[in-house]
Amino acid sequence: MAGASGSIYAARFIRALMEIPGETWFVSSPASVRVFREEFETDVQSGEDILKFVTEKWGPKQVHKFHIRKFEDIGADIASGSNIWDGMVVVPCSMKTVAAIRTGITENLIERAADVTLKERRKLILVPRETPYNRIHLENMLALHDAGAIIAPASPGFYQMPKSLEDLGDFMATRIFRLLGREIDLYPRWTP
Template structure:
């Protein structure tokens, strides 16, 4: 299995979903290409009390989860680095996850705008038929936003709204976030985890 994956954070609330996903990938020896938009950095600072312009995401993850993340590898790419490897279909990968996905980024991807590396990498994932997982976090939604999700779904993206379940009786916010992380991993064909107990009827 290809163990290289792209993870992008945009300007929607819900940074915890990306943090928990990065934790899984890096503690399970995956190679992550990481992109974060300017608005994503603002939300990261608000929700995680960490300024990524002063200290990088790897330092944040080590501070939060320890050196277990050293099992994997993370490389951060500037959001305007349009010539980065994931902007080309020749770079093979497991897939791409945009989590959380703002409605602005959702619209940009749905309309093929490719105005930055996140949008371009997502466009490449669609044209090369790599798994593209979009995790929108917005409520309520208007018809334009819903149409954009439908457009992406028809193009082959997987839409995984940040809508956690509670039948697994979560004991913490991390448990709630891990349910969504598990659904993302399932869309990538990864089920060898213990993030939550599947529904047993």
């Protein structure tokens, strides 16, 4: 999680992950924790707190294993291509993080893991939540697309007739899972 607005997208993705067998290495930036705290009007202070908040708010049956990694730990296991993972998702993804990944600046674990994900030719999905985009944002995202990243802006559809913010979060979570090659339906498919 990077420090953009849109904590609902991360929270609903995490909630869905909790009910799927597997493992995730979870990194949250200090800015993402602050934004999460403000957007959910809660007192979370860490990634661990975010996982606990999601569990308490929506009560998913947790079968997924989360490995918390420190944002500043540039030497963590996921900072090396010698470790294997299927893909990486940054949700929400700030424009600062987009710019850092695009230029290869790796000052924190999110940026370093994204850099490794690209160099190892694994799936990197970035979910920016910004509007409008300026030319620098667009050029950065295009360069990352050309380098192999998938840019999936937090632009939920409305044909499923959302009734809540959770519905919008589930739309994006489903799109992210499909981009990762997992068929999970958290909202109705389009049926004209």
